[in-house]
Amino acid sequence: MLRAAAKIPRRGCLYRYKSSVATTIEDPASALSAEIKRLRHIRNVGVFAHVDAGKTTVTERMLALAGIVHRAGSVDEGNTVTDWLPAERERGITIQSAAISFQWDWHNNRKGDDYEANDSVSISLIDNPGHVDFSVEVNRTVAVLDGAVLVVDAVAGVQAQTETVWRAMTRPSLNNHNPVEHTVERQDHAHEPLPCLAMVNKMDKEGCHFGSAIASLRQKLPGANPIPIQIPLFRSSSTNKAGIFPYGVVAASANDDAAGGGLSGEFVGLVDLVHMRAVLWPESSNVSQVENCVPQTIQLLQPVTHAAVDPDCQVTQQALSARSNLIELLADCDEEIAELFLAEQEPDNATLRMALRRATLSRKALPVVTGAALRGKGIEPLLDAIADLLPSPLDRLPPALVCLEQGQNSSEKPGSITVGHPLHPQVLAFAFKVVHMKGRGGSGDGRVVFARVYSGELRERDCLRVLSPPSPGERTVVPRIERIGSMLELAGGRFDRLESGVCRSGEVCALVGLKSVVTGDTILMGPEKGNKKQQKKNNSLICLAGVAAPKPVLKVRLETDSTEQQTALLDALSLLTVEDPSLVVEEVESSTLLGGLGELHIDVTLDRLRREFGINVRAGSPSVSYRETIIDDMETAGLCNFDKTIGGTRMQAAVHLLLEPTWGDESEDESACMLLFEPIVAVSDRAKTYLGLDLESSDEDLMLRSELFKSVVQGCQGAMRRGPLSSYSMVNLKCTVLNIEAEEGLSSLQAMPGSLRAASANAVATVLSENRSLCTVLEPTMSIEVSLPNDYVGTVLSDLSSRRGNVADILVGETGTNRVASKALVRGEVPLVGILGYSNSLRSLTGGEGAFTAEYKGHSPTSISL
Structure with missing residues (x-):
């Protein structure tokens, strides 16, 4: 049970704690000493x-x-x-x-x-x-x-x-x-x-x-x-x-x-x-x-x-x-x-x-x-x-903080503790999990937020500021004001009210009444009355970096019996995606696609839709999440011209760019798995100079301040969302814009930034279509571990081979020892599409004695046509 105590004043000589063994404090009998003892x-x-x-x-x-x-x-x-x-x-x-x-x-x-x-x-x-x-x-x-x-x-x-x-x-x-x-x-x-x-x-x-x-x-x-x-x-x-x-x-x-x-x-x-x-x-x-x-x-x-x-x-x-x-x-x-x-x-x-x-x-x-x-x-x-x-x-060291205000520096004196240190008085907490429990949350949907308090303390009825970490190139998000309704003690699936109503630094708590908080949000103390200097310090915009969710590797199409059920399905999925950021929901062609990390992940989500929300959902066959990439450099033949007249307005610009793979140095084997990264778009100094941009500014600043720079980047990114082979998204490549020109000069681009967006997208599409032989489709590959009786090793290996599996290691159980002699272990890599529904097949092949686990290892070039 989390315990309550009085707020600790800032006093004494504080040193940064790398170890709880060496500590220097001026007044051992102070409240600070009691706080250190509690934290230890x-x-x-x-x-x-x-x-x-x-x-x-x-x-x-x-x-x-x-x-x-x-x-x-x-x-x-x-x-x-x-x-x-x-x-x-x-x-x-x-x-x-x-x-x-x-x-x-x-x-x-x-x-x-x-x-x-x-x-x-x-x-x-x-x-x-x-x-x-x-x-x-x-x-x-x-x-x-x-x-x-x-x-x-x-x-x-x-x-x-x-x-x-x-x-x-x-x-x-x-x-x-x-x-x-x-x-x-x-x-x-x-x-x-x-x-x-x-x-x-x-x-x-x-x-x-x-x-x-x-x-x-x-x-x-x-x-x-x-x-x-x-x-x-x-x-x-x-x-x-x-x-x-x-x-x-x-x-x-x-x-x-x-x-x-x-x-x-x-x-x-x-x-x-x-x-x-x-x-x-x-x-x-x-x-x-x-x-x-x-x-x-x-x-x-x-x-x-x-x-x-x-x-x-x-x-x-x-x-x-x-x-x-x-x-x-x-x-x-x-x-x-x-x-x-x-x-x-x-x-x-x-x-x-x-x-x-x-x-x-x-x-x-x-x-x-x-x-x-x-x-x-x-x-x-x-x-x-x-x-x-x-x-x-x-x-432990304090967490990494992202400054959301230009020119903001740390106000802490050298040698003093920093925000996020458990002895610092300023509130800093991290929302690491969100669940929905009917009748619990004060937001109507039963939202309960699990948070780790790094510094300061949270109390019932406290007014908070909530910040979501901005994406690269995104403008700083305005803090949202929330108020804590109550606190729950941590007791597994039993959520009782925390009698003390306070959560102090170093502790983990469950907060009720926060209506907009999602996983990865930073929680700070809200606006306070009183000393303006202290209020300004507490209102500084800093946040934690958030949590990155893995991308889905499997998708299923969902259908319901009625329009009313479809509306309820979308509402339920919006709650589940808040709880689980690795779930991805897409609306395409009047249908709903649900993406997850595997068959079990999807099955559990569908089970929760039926049990908790009473929605009868029909799911289609799982489809694998493919991607496309390039295997070698490709470059436009000089400036690639785009010239069209739309609605009486001429849109003209020429772009010269280079595409490079970003995964070739990781392994000499083209079949090696790679983790997926979104395409990188860079603009050369020559192109920046033509656009009249400041070469000293970072790309993040230019995305916020320059419409021309933003148009170039977004045009390239948009074109790479559909690859030339099967229209899958492009990944793991870098697009460098080498040069830009316009017949009517820079003024025409400033008057019509859309022409620059269209020209850069056209250049990417052109160079990809002209070099289709240098493109490849990537499929998700799983690292698989199969436990089975020795007698069935040959049968399982043959089956894995038919699924395009690559066996790396076979451990056969020894007989005549005190170990489990009848079990063997097979490790290898198999395309995800090859092991959909593999559990039933393995049980059939091994007389019900085989079991396997599979882990997403990365995407690798596929050898089959899609």
Whole structure:
């Protein structure tokens, strides 16, 4: 639950917080100190994973341990807190990200282990979808989180969507904020990639292998440096001296070998390598009840001498070896541990824990824990690790800010905190998600806005200014004035009113009554009475960069039974596109086209139209979103003349331009996939000079101030919306206008800018039609991963070949080991059109035992005629 407190005055000596360890404050007893302490105990964390890796089960167990629910829900039973949509509970998957807040007692510090005061943390947890069709949910939650938990299947290791969410967390574009030219301060104020923990889940599953899962983290996630801070314990049939452990309990290794990391037997617990203690969970038939899963803790070392309690114990020996490996790996990431390692000194628990925290915050290490969430094992240590290792809002840099007013500079003094820092008094919040709930929102459509407050505080009845980030070349949008009706606490699908009515910096909240807010909007404090100087400062036009939604790759045609139903359909789709920016609705030829990221995405949307809005929709067959591009340079033969008389008015201009592909340098293989980018239009200095434009001005300024420049750019862009081969939109090319001339001089163009627009469009169309052989059609290509029994590999490979698939990797399950021997894994690339409806075909080919996941990889040149 979000907590309320008084507004913090600006006082004392403030320094920018890169770490919560080093802080300088003049008055430790001030309200500022209390505010810093509050912020240090906040964790905004997201749970990410591939489909069916167990992230929702992990979340549900966390809520049960925190006392939010009396018993942990089950995905199979459809009674989880965070999967609250009917479609989620029926399909057993997460479709919408769901947020919930709770308190967690910090177990590592409860007995005074260097942190007696830090006994509880407030965790705002967001459970994210694992299916690629709902990747927009991942993109916008990554933008507001401070840390992440990556859940990995102990059998499958890193899978396709695991790699996708890893890229979302660590991509160099600094989450959703694209550094732009005009920022309040330097570009390093953009959001950093997320520090992360990894959990190897499903250690109770047949064929689990802790070492292989860690090896897959190292091999498949770029920049990941997995460091195991736990090792699993199994009850094995081997003869093991009982000692301080129950008979038969042995420890696995983190190494990638069958003898160490893949022990067979019942998963019973783990060893915490930082504190050198074993945690054993009892077996219970009712694991949903937290009271039946209270673990037993066994210390492996003496408290004073640090000597082994039982030197001959296999668990102790394996734990000492794993701890030595942990220290050695950490020495490469942290200078303090490196000094102790070289001096052959053993770090104490607090030193090791703080070094792990520093390495995690700097993303030099990926701490790895283990567990079996379905059995209620391993979640308490995971929550402790979230508190110990993941960042608070003070450990993160302020977000990137876009200045919307010319000549506006930062008013902050050098060395002071900036807008967006959690200690800054000015309100800055980001609307990262919008849902519609009947009877909840004050806007008539039930709109509820989820927002992250970066600085300042929001209260019920506050008057706000809402700004949408402008598109390139677009004039600054006038701020919209809104008022908060009420606030809701974060509780998954249960939305109760927030009693305190206040959301402070570093927290996430749900706002009711905002009628026009959409995903990506920036929220600032509205006009205030009082000090004019302070009012002017608070009214400065700054905004966050927003969230970019992936473009649809699939479209279906929608039909209804009546005109009344058609009107209701358009109204419902307008609400759904506000909730999900990756949905695109087009009205063409008296019909409605719905675009999405895949078949499941479209199916879920149609299901919601029927359930929530009562609209009976008929959908046509899916159609793939094709594009066109060029494979080589093409240039007009000098000036391409356009001369027409329309309505007695002569429109004449000549344009010389060059088209260049922007994807040829990415790969020498023409069949390589490429991500799509809109065409770039540039105007040479020679053409600008002829038009009398200022060469020092940016293209963005010229688009706003010069009608001639705008006409040239829009003419080229309009012509590239229809390619020469199949009339698909052109992508991934650059159009450079080299020269412009007019028979009657510049004055004729100024009097009739439309002639310049028509001439530039004509030049693009002419050069494309004359060079059709240098054009190609692009089709969406999917990265596919098929899991199937060994006996059906040949059949599936033959089928993929008939679908124009390109198989890159085949892993056949080994027999005679403790791994899952009957399963094979096939990875490759297949055109999207080739796998429409593939689920039914795969089940038929494999006797119902095959499963696959597909992720959009990019568009690639097609070899078939369309």
